[in-house]
Amino acid sequence: MSGSSIHCRLDELLSERGMTLTRLSELVGITVVNLSILKNDRARAIRYSTLEAICEVLECDVGDVLVRRR
Secondary structure, three states: OOOOOEEEOHHHHHHHHOOOHHHHHHHHOOOHHHHHHHHOOOOOOOOHHHHHHHHHHHOOOHHHHEEEOO
16 A cells, blocks of 8 residues: 555446456556556556546546545
8 A cells, every 4th residue: 555545446436337447448548557556556646637537437526536545
């Protein structure tokens, strides 16, 4: 786990939708490697355009993807 208190829920969202990381990668236009870094909470930053594309494909809000750990 990184030192950040922000957690990416990509694994949970993909599971709920029966979608693979590879398929999300194809639909969003982001490499599987970069999505994996995000999914595993190793990302240090995320572009708004990337976050918007993920939310559009997964039909969710930003707060569904990124949450603050307490």
